[in-house]
Amino acid sequence: MTYIGRFAPSPSGPLHFGSLVAALGSYFQARSQRGKWLVRIEDLDPPREVKGAADLILRTLEAYHLDWDDDVVYQSHRHAVYQAQLDSWLSSGQAYYCRCTRKQVKAMGGFYTGNCRDKKLINDGNCAIRLLMTHPVESFDDRKHGQFSVPPELAREDFIVKRRDGLFAYNLAVVIDDIAQGVTEVVRGADLIEPTGRQISLYHILNQPLINYIHLPLALDKSGQKLSKQNHAPAIDLKQPKPTLIDAMQFLGFELNKEIKQSNVREIIDWGIANWRIEQLPDATEITPRFSNSSL
CATH class of the missing domain: 3.40.50.620 (HUPs)
Structure with missing residues (x-):
């Protein structure tokens, strides 16, 4: 290859x-x-x-x-490519709309705990899109530094793939x-x-x-x-x-x-x-x- x-x-x-x-x-x-x-x-x-x-x-x-x-x-x-993937995930339930603010997430202990996961929200122009975390990664291998651990709360978090301001998230793109x-x-x-x-x-x-x-x-x-x-x-x-x-x-x-x-x-x-x-x-x-x- x-x-x-x-x-x-x-x-x-x-x-x-x-x-x-x-x-x-x-x-x-x-x-x-x-x-x-x-x-x-x-x-x-x-x-x-x-x-x-x-x-x-x-x-x-x-x-x-x-x-x-x-x-x-x-x-x-490449915005159309990113949006097509998000539309597919929203349709399948792999992603969902979320209205939680940073202040609210901070009140959850600094990690999003799934507050909007089951609400089936409709985008009202004030929502982010979060990815349902079905494959958390709690460690990975770096070819120079070896094994890195990821805090479990971070690994399991439904993270944002499109921001409230309409910009696509770095991790997605x-x-x-x-x-x-x-x-x-x-x-x-x-x-x-x-x-x-x-x-x-x-x-x-x-x-x-x-x-x-x-x-x-x-x-x-x-x-x-x-x-x-x-x-x-x-x-x-x-x-x-x-x-x-x-x-x-x-x-x-x-x-x-x-x-x-x-x-x-x-x-x-x-x-x-x-x-x-x-x-x-x-x-x-x-x-x-x-x-x-x-x-x-």
Whole structure:
């Protein structure tokens, strides 16, 4: 079976160091397996989207010589696919409408306890859609970190697949798209470990073969916060990518000698493909990087 990996950024701003780490990890894993590497723009949340960010992300990947296969998929073009799945679940009883607010769920102890499950509500424009959890996943295997446990209350929760504001939930869209694109393994940041159990449960409910997961170390800033667009992480350099590329590869456990560091970006990327090993990844799931080569 052909290996298929993917990088799926949201266009809420330019790529930062943490984004580059995720892109490189997924790229090296796919190319080392002589597989395909896809790019998907996860533009599910228009209020958070920054105008022009999607195009800037693609230009940044090109600057770092991270070439993708096939056409770029935009989730904003796939709403009909997501809705069709929801309609099917609503019809079969696998999903249902829910009027509970966050405040009400908090009063339930922080986990939704099925308050609307048997009410057979009709959507009045003020409802979310929840998935009836028939296949709870209380643990899963990560190829780098081993077994992860999911709190039972979280694993058994009927989680939201379409929000009250009409936006499709991340867990729904990401799984439907990974299945549609034939993704065989997801390599991404450790900040996304938590929803993995729910995503695996969706594979069971959709009667689809399971895929593999590898979660990369999460890059933190000096104050211990996740490097993210929300925390105003600086954009990586398009014009002089090599210093940041070297920093990101060292963050991923590569040991680059002087000769490799003096090579051009394409040569460094090709060397990375040839020398990539999952075992080289740091054991920690959170790391504050030392930027020795870039100005970040």
